[in-house]
Amino acid sequence: MIEIKGLTKSFEDKPVLQGVDLTIGTGESIVIIGRSGCGKSVLLKLLIGLLTPDSGQIIIDGSDITSLKESELYKVRHKFGVLFQGAALFDSMTVRENVSLGLTEHTDLSPDRIAEISDEKLRQVGLPDIQDLKPAELSGGMKKRVGLARAIAMNPQYVLYDEPTTGLDPIMADIINELVIRLNDELDVTTIAVTHDMVSAYKVADRIVMLHRGVILFDGTPEEVKNTDNEVVRQFIEGRAEGPIKPVPIGGVSLGNHRSG
Amino acid sequence: MRKAITRLGAVTYRFFNEAGEIFSLLGKILFFSKKLIEDRALLFEQMIAIGYNSLPIVLMVGAFTGAVSAWQTNYQIEGYVPVRFLGLATYKAVVIELGPVLTALILAGRIGSSIAAELGTMKVTEQIDALESLAINSVRYLAVPRFFAGLFMMPILVIFADFIAVLGAFLVAQLFLGIPPQIFFSEIPTYFHVHDIMAGLYKATMFGAIISLIGCYIGFATTGGAEGVGKATIRSFVLSAILILIADYLMATLLF
Numbered sequence: 001m002i003e004i005k006g007l008t009k010s011f012e013d014k015p016v017l018q019g020v021d022l023t024i025g026t027g028e029s030i031v032i033i034g035r036s037g038c039g040k041s042v043l044l045k046l047l048i049g050l051l052t053p054d055s056g057q058i059i060i061d062g063s064d065i066t067s068l069k070e071s072e073l074y075k076v077r078h079k080f081g082v083l084f085q086g087a088a089l090f091d092s093m094t095v096r097e098n099v100s101l102g103l104t105e106h107t108d109l110s111p112d113r114i115a116e117i118s119d120e121k122l123r124q125v126g127l128p129d130i131q132d133l134k135p136a137e138l139s140g141g142m143k144k145r146v147g148l149a150r151a152i153a154m155n156p157q158y159v160l161y162d163e164p165t166t167g168l169d170p171i172m173a174d175i176i177n178e179l180v181i182r183l184n185d186e187l188d189v190t191t192i193a194v195t196h197d198m199v200s201a202y203k204v205a206d207r208i209v210m211l212h213r214g215v216i217l218f219d220g221t222p223e224e225v226k227n228t229d230n231e232v233v234r235q236f237i238e239g240r241a242e243g244p245i246k247p248v249p250i251g252g253v254s255l256g257n258h259r260s261g
Numbered sequence: 262m263r264k265a266i267t268r269l270g271a272v273t274y275r276f277f278n279e280a281g282e283i284f285s286l287l288g289k290i291l292f293f294s295k296k297l298i299e300d301r302a303l304l305f306e307q308m309i310a311i312g313y314n315s316l317p318i319v320l321m322v323g324a325f326t327g328a329v330s331a332w333q334t335n336y337q338i339e340g341y342v343p344v345r346f347l348g349l350a351t352y353k354a355v356v357i358e359l360g361p362v363l364t365a366l367i368l369a370g371r372i373g374s375s376i377a378a379e380l381g382t383m384k385v386t387e388q389i390d391a392l393e394s395l396a397i398n399s400v401r402y403l404a405v406p407r408f409f410a411g412l413f414m415m416p417i418l419v420i421f422a423d424f425i426a427v428l429g430a431f432l433v434a435q436l437f438l439g440i441p442p443q444i445f446f447s448e449i450p451t452y453f454h455v456h457d458i459m460a461g462l463y464k465a466t467m468f469g470a471i472i473s474l475i476g477c478y479i480g481f482a483t484t485g486g487a488e489g490v491g492k493a494t495i496r497s498f499v500l501s502a503i504l505i506l507i508a509d510y511l512m513a514t515l516l517f
């Protein structure tokens with residue numbers, strides 16, 4: 001179980017999180033939605049101690065990671081698998097080396113067994129024949145899936161997905177959604193996903209929370225999200241430019257000028 | 262006036278802050294050095310990248326350093342000092358000063374910048390975060406092998422540079438200045454001190470440590486995408502070149 005209490009984080013006086021409270025139960029599948037730049041990736045990085053909060057607590061299975069020693073923090077990280085927004089594959093390594101790095105570093109398994117496990121994980125994400133390629137030779141969607149294979153290589157308890165379906169075609173996005181659901185159901189993994197993709201959110205989530213202006217603005221089931229009266233949430237899920245959220249206008253460009261000029 | 266003082270304060274603060282961070286990275290590297298045997302594969306990989314692959318440019322620097330110093334020394338001592346001291350003078354200049362410093366400055370550009378660019382790219386593309394998320398310490402995995410590869414390989418490269426430099430000096434003396442080998446090398450045995458060679462190698466070790474430490478520090482501190490990586494490579498070169506020159510002076514006062 002993960003309990004986040006009063007979490008705040010700012011960068012050089014620019015507040016990003018301003019008191020996030022959130023409890024995520026074991027086995028749950030929670031999707032965090034919110035506008036670009038609202039701090040979703042920052043929240044995920046705080047969860048595994050890649051960033052340190054200004055204040056607040058992050059209690060993972062009973063231990064507050066904000067006050068852990070470094071060596072203990074690394075132990076907590078073993079419970080997590082993370083798919084980064086840009087996949088973040090190690091570009092000096094082959095695909096197989098990427099997927100197997102955690103196993104190579106942390107287990108005493110034989111190289112053959114490690115290769116077997118990583119090939120199995122690659123098959124699970126639908127990429128059976130690319131073990132020897134380098135990340136630079138992959139498409140964006142393939143990188144995402146290799147990143148996912150790497151995230152689940154050590155059979156983590158918690159998997160964090162930073163926009164798992166962004167940049168994938170709708171069919172591949174659905175395959176990833178299915179995979180996320182299957183990991184959650186079959187392996188009892190706790191899923192914490194961040195996304196803008198509402199199709200994916202509805203499909204994957206038991207529970208959807210919306211992060212807005214540094215706090216959790218909404219917390220409910222996909223059904224509750226669809227039926228909410230909250231204007232901010234409605235505007236976001238319907239993807240409207242008009243509403244209480246004021247998008248920053250794009251530097252004075254007006255379509256009218258283009259048409260006449 | 263107030264403004265100037267505030268500015269001075271800010272610059273001083275930045276300086277000490279940065280120095281503190283560099284020493285803190287060094288501390289972490291030394292802490293993890295106990296894992297060096299375990300991580301020897303990573304170390305060897307870096308020793309090849311840093312050492313072996315730098316050999317051509319190092320030999321080139323060595324050859325020209327030797328050739329130029331023979332020519333220049335000959336011009337400077339002509340008429341004052343017997344020509345049989347030419348070999349000794351170039352040999353000492355090369356071993357004590359020119360070999361280590363010129364090799365280090367060139368390698369600050371070649372190795373230091375490439376470490377900064379590689380780690381900087383890993384930082385801005387979240388590869389370092391990814392490593393940490395796999396519970397792999399990025400200092401242990403990335404900085405330790407680079408630091409020790411720099412520290413171990415630098416003296417070896419300098420030995421090569423020194424050797425080629427003396428050879429280059431000898432060839433210039435022989436071919437263009439008409440000084441035969443028995444004259445060129447005549448005074449070297451008399452004034453040969455192991456201390457001179459060791460001093461040069463101590464310097465080289467120190468410079469190697471500076472180059473890779475600064476490369477790692479700047480790499481880890483990179484922000485701001487591809488532009489940031491570009492700036493990091495320049496910053497790494499400038500900072501390590503300055504530190505090499507300062508360290509050279511300090512070590513000269515300590516060693517001689």
Ligand SMILES: Nc1ncnc2c1ncn2[C@@H]1O[C@H](COP(=O)(O)OP(=O)(O)OP(=O)(O)O)[C@@H](O)[C@H]1O
Binds near residue numbers: 034037038039041
């Ligand atoms: N390391 C950092 N240093 C400074 N500012 C940062 C850093 N990381 C994030 N920020 C800032 O924090 C804010 C939130 O960033 P974050 O990456 O969490 O957004 P996000 O919600 O994930 O957006 P997106 O959906 O576009 O990925 C942004 O304004 C960003 O500029």
Ligand SMILES: [Mg+2]
Binds near residue numbers: 041042085162
């Ligand atoms: Mg993000």
